[in-house]
Structures are given as C-alpha cells and as structure tokens.
Amino acid sequence: MNGFAALGILVALVAATTVVGLAWRATTGRARPTRGDEVVEPADVGAGGFGDRATLLQFSSEFCAPCRSTARVLGALAEDVSGVQHVEVDVTGRPELADRFHILQTPTTLVLDGTGAIRARIGGAPRADDVRTTLHHILGSHHVSA
C-alpha cells in the first residue's frame, strides 16, 4: 500500500473513533425512565435499608475510576434531599446481581422510589442535574399518589 492510501486509512480510523467517542459522551450518564414495575428490596442487594422517599442505588466494580467520583456526587445529592439515601454495591464479587439488573458497565445507578420500584436507570457517571430532575419527578409524583 502506498503512503497516501495508508494515511487515508489512518484519518478514517481517527474520524470513526472520534464519532464513537462523541456518541458515547452524548449518551453516558443520562437518566432513562423505566416502567417502574420492578421492585428492589434492601436485602436483595445486601443493604441495611433504603431511603424513605427515594434511593440512589449505585453498582460499582473494582477497577472503576468513575465509580469513586460517582459515589461522591450521589452521596452529596442524598445529603441534600431529605428522605433520599445513597447505597453503593460492589458487584465484583456478586455477578448474580449484575445478571439480575442487566448491568453492562459500572457505574450503573438505579433510581428507586419510596416503595423500592425502579423508576430510572443511569449508565455511566451520572449527570447531577439529571439525577436532581429525576428525584424531583419521583418525589413529586409520590406525594400526589400518597
């Protein structure tokens, strides 16, 4: 292959990888609403208890740098809003949990309402604004239905 053709392949590879990276960055950390028909009990994930009004259930793993910063962000959010608790579960030693909740990456965060029903799912390091909006939505509708 001559040099120009090889350079063309390099440019195409860099361009394609950039597109993949931009797509990943645009979608990671976004809260996606779920149907809310699956309920998690604290004992299912080895937690002592959940928040009265909502729970930020974070799944982490061993070699995961963003999991640590996510724990700080979600922990601070839970401190801010009363009745909201942050629970972090390491799935490294518990693959059955990763299977049950179909976790393909860490961190993955499930936002549970006061009954433990999964109301939203966040793959990747969550955006704090997305989490806040989701919490307001859940807390608001929970008030209405309660």
Add this chain to the structure above:
Amino acid sequence: MSQPEPTPKTGIDPRSPRFGAAITAVLLLVDLFLSLVGATAAAAVLLLAIALLFAWGAFAGVQRHPYGAIFRAAVRPRLAPPAELEDPAPPTFAQGVGLLVTGVGLLLFVAGVPLALPIAAALAFVAAFLNSVFGYCLGCQLYLLLVRARVIRRRATA
C-alpha cells in the same frame, strides 16, 4: 459496601494516565502506518516496544511507568493541581488489557498471520484514543463483562 477511598498518598493525578494514553495512541498510529505501507519488520519491533511499555504499567503499576514520570516532570508543573486523586488500580488494569491485545497480535503475527499486526495496533489505538480524549474507562465495561462471564471470581466483601 462502599469501596475504600484511595488515600492521597497512593492516589495519582487522573490526568496522568490520559497523558500516557495519548502517547500510546500516537505510537500505535505510527505503528499502523508502518504496517500498512509494508514496513513490517519495523512495525513488529515498534508493537513489541509498545507491548513492553504496557507490561511495565501492568506489572509495576502505572505509578512507576515512564509516562507517569514524564507527566510529573514536564506536564503537571504547568497545570493546576488536580481536583481529586484517583486510585491507580483502574488504569493499571487498562495497561493489562493493552498488553493482552498487543501481545496476542504479536503472537499471531509470529505464528504466520500478517494481518494480526495492523488489526492489533488499530484495536489498541481505539481504546487508547477513547481513554485519552474522552476519558472512556475500559475497565468499567470489560471487567464487568468478565465478572458476568464468571471469568473473574471474587468473594463478596460487602
């Protein structure tokens, strides 16, 4: 159930592995170019050098990697102090993945599969580029898949 916080003493500047990944990505691109234009011997030697650098990071830890030393000496003094320090374990795992990809490529090449060289260089480039430019964390995806496939078994510590 939450993981222990990395102590500042052992934590690394999170920008250091991304700086190293940028150098690695450039080297892999050069390697791919050499391989594509038919400079196969040079491409094989360069990929071997890259694999050895991955091995350094994977076995000695990213803190002792030469790119980390370059970062501390030449780059970090020009930057603001890091907002937070990071556990070195995730980037060390990523070095192991890099070693695996480039190592398998070299082995297949030696075994008589010439295409293994450019393919391994391209795959490793994609991972290094995504890590460097976008902060993509390979360990966060791949490691969990290995856990789910029961390739990695750890006792629950929670």
